[in-house]
Amino acid sequence: MSTHTQPEQTTLAAGEQPLGAVAVRVxxxxxxxxxxxxxxxxxxxTGIDGIEGHATVTARRxxxxxxxxxxxxxxxxxxIQGRADGWDPxxxxxEEIKTHRGDPSLIRPNRQALHWAQARVYGWMLCEQLGFDGLDIAxxxxDIDSGRETVLSEHHTAPSLRExxxxxCERYAGWALQEREHRAARDAALRALAFPHPAFRPGQRELAASVYRAHRDGRALLAEAPTGIGKTIATLFGALRALPLRATDRLCYLTARTTGRALALGGLRQLGAEQSLPLRVVEHRAREQACEHPDKACHGDACPLARGFYDRLPAARLEAARARWLNHEALRRIAADHGICPYYLGQELLRWSDVAVGDYHHVFDPGAAWLALAEEDGRSVALLVDEAHHLIGRARDMHSAELDPADFQALR
Known part of the structure; x- marks a missing residue:
């Protein structure tokens, strides 16, 4: 089988309605x-460690x-679509390859169950594509430090994988239908979105139009405008109007300071996001700012909000998705109602957001998750970077190592 072989076309069963594409990971x-x-x-x-680890393992085959x-x-x-890590015909x-550090026996059963689920979905697709009655899945x-492989293997029949x-899919289909309806309503509303004030300020229309065209054409724009022109509302208006044109999944509004985040949320309120506009907005704060139990570790044996988190997440996720306006206070309230961590509820809702508002480091830090998550999920993202002149200094901090003289003194 060539890695470029196209899967056979599968027809819908009677009564089935197309719900769109979903990545295996999602x-x-x-x-x-x-x-x-x-x-x-x-x-x-890290992502880089994962890429290098996958390359090392597959090179041994x-x-x-x-x-x-x-x-x-x-x-x-x-x-359902994705890329299987490796196939030995x-x-x-x-094979589903996972990189790690340390003793693999310490991987929690629920985490390993997630890995097996991903591998079985790939196994099912391969059986469907090649007409196999079964195969081995590993x-x-x-371990990226020792170079050691630990291999767990199972044999599955095609019917068991299909089941x-x-x-x-039975658990996901209802959500997919809801998301399809939400997306249609969102795009229709954004196409008809009106500027929230009777008139533009001088230069404001030109700024909004420039942002609109840049997002529409998929190119970068560096804009400078005087104080008081209304940059926040103009750039948000232009970017939101352009989202349906390129079928963009998410707009990320990045700020250098807390005041910038508040201004962005204020601009979104003016555009109707808190009330009438069917737009799912998530404010994302740093974990240390959102954590309800900073004295406890993030696991079920220590933190009550981590215990049973994934069992209670579906109901909280559904309530949050329907609420749509998910600033810090709203996330905290919904999380408290369901007894789960507000920070990780926010992390989950980022995946389903239309607009995410947060700090620069969520995108530009080497360990940032926003773009990596979007890429893994097959989502398209547009960026608005507020006060971009601050980005140079912040980028130096994010991409620079620190050396403490005290550490060298201790080695003497």
């Missing part, structure tokens, strides 16, 4: 997680081994 994160939030063991240290195999399948109206074994845990994937 489907499994939504439908296959349970138990506690637990950060004591994180299998993938034989000449017929295939890497990054594109797969797709249709179930309950959902087009001679051994008929599909989880390969690669497993059908269960995931």
């Amino acid at each position: 489907l499994c994160d939504f439908a296959a997680r349970g138990g506690d939030l637990d950060l004591r063991f994180t299998p993938s240290p 034989g000449p017929g081994y295939q890497r990054e195999v594109p797969l797709s399948g249709l179930c309950r109206g959902l087009r 001679d051994a008929r074994r599909l 989880l390969v845990y690669y 497993f994937v059908d269960g995931l």
Whole structure:
């Protein structure tokens, strides 16, 4: 099988309605997680480590081994798609590779169950595509420090994989339908969005139009405007009007200071986001600012808001999605009602947001998650960077290492 082989076209069963595409990761994160939030063991240290680890593992395989195999399948109206890490056609074994540091036996059962879910979905798609009646599926845990592989293997029949994937899709399909309806309402409202004031200030219309054209054409824009022109509302208006034109999933509004975040939320309120506009807005604060129990570690044995987090998340996520206006106070209230962590509820809702408002570091820091998450989910993102002249100094801080003389003194 060539890695460029296109999957066979699958027709919808009678009564099924197309619900759109969903990435394997998104489907499994939504439908296959349970138990506690637990950060004591994180299998993938960094994105770069993960890429290098995958390359090392796949380079060890034989000449017929295939890497990054594109797969797709249709179930309950959902087009599931993704890339399997590796496929050995001679051994008929599909591999899902996870990088980590430390003892793999410390990986929590609910975390490992998520990894197995991803691997089984890829296995189902491969059986569908190639007409197999079954195959071997392996989880390969690669320790990036020692270079050691720990391999867990299972054999699955095609019917058992189909049943497993059908269960995931059954749990996700209702949400997908809701999201499709939300997106249609959002795009229709943004196409008809009117400027919230009777008239533009001098230069404000030109700024809004320039931002609109830049987002429409998918290009960068560096704009400078005098104080008092109303830059926040003008740039938000132009960017939001352009979102439907390129089928952009999310607008990220980045600020250097808390006051900038407040101004952005104020501008969105003026545009109707808190009331009439069907726009899901998430304010994202740093974890230390959002944490309800800063004296406790992020796992179920220490923090009550981490205990059973993923079991209570679905109801909280649904309430938050319907609320739409998700500033810090709203996230905190919804999280408290469901007994879960507000910071990680906000992290989850970022995935389903139309507008995310937060600090520069959420995108530009080397360990930032916003763009990485969007890329993994197959989502498109547009950026608005407020007071961009601050970005130079902040970027130096984010990308510079610190050396403490006291550390050198201690080594003497």
